[in-house]
Amino acid sequence: MSKLFRAVIMGPPGSGKGTISERIAHSFGLKHLSSGDFVRENIAAKTEAGVLAKTYIKKGLLVPDHVMTRLLLPRLEEMTKYSWLLDGFPRTLAQAEALNSACDLDVAINLNIPLETLKERLQHRWIHPPSGRVYNMCFNPPHVQGKDDITGEPLIQQEDDRPEALVARLRHYKDVAKPVIDFYKMTEKAKGILYTFSDTETDRIWPNISTLLSTKISTIQSDARCASTH
């Protein structure tokens, strides 16, 4: 019998959540659920939550907690049969509390990357909006300059990745994220699930995350096997 595995990945914009989530999904077969993708899908489908969310994103703001949880928690309910990794949620204390009431997490990965590194990376981040594919002109450039590898369509730089908007955005992240980190440190139900990784390079963080998840997943599965034989 194999038990399902549930993880979240947190970190400031540019910390490598998307890049690492892809590697985790690929290596461990978890479903990668991205809050940004959910928001974009809802905007495209013009759902009530999507229409509301759009008004905030247009102003460069976070989507309010009640809209975000309304949009996300039903999606998690559809995932009860799968192991998943949630990227981009929770971002606020209220979201962490809502998630904590909805499910039991096994691991919360926290990426702690120096501010200078984040600024450097985001200045070079280009995306393909229809698919959400992310490139970095130094770390993982597209095959053809300025074009998506799969469709050949143009890449764009997001407004809020431009240098002028970056510092304020990163500062705001820190203020909002601190209570979330404290929540995972203090809350009884979540004790021992938080793991922080600090480095300037994804390729150095990745082996440590990979080892952590291998250990956690095999522990959970052997606990489930023991439980089913007793």
Ligand SMILES: Nc1ncnc2c1ncn2[C@@H]1O[C@H](COP(=O)(O)OP(=O)(O)OP(=O)(O)O)[C@@H](O)[C@H]1O
């Ligand atoms: N958990 C959340 N709470 C509030 N708003 C959210 C949340 N997740 C996504 N959003 C909204 O959707 C937008 C797109 O999210 P997404 O995570 O793709 O990009 P982002 O904010 O540029 O983050 P990052 O740079 O870390 O990838 C955000 O800017 C925000 O307005």
Ligand SMILES: Nc1nc2c(ncn2[C@H]2C[C@H](O)[C@@H](COP(=O)(O)OP(=O)(O)O)O2)c(=O)[nH]1
């Ligand atoms: N130079 C460099 N760039 C990196 C590294 N890891 C990720 N990147 C790039 C990929 C993206 O262009 C950008 C941000 O990464 P991301 O995975 O989109 O981060 P996030 O915003 O989802 O947290 O930085 C890395 O280790 N080195």
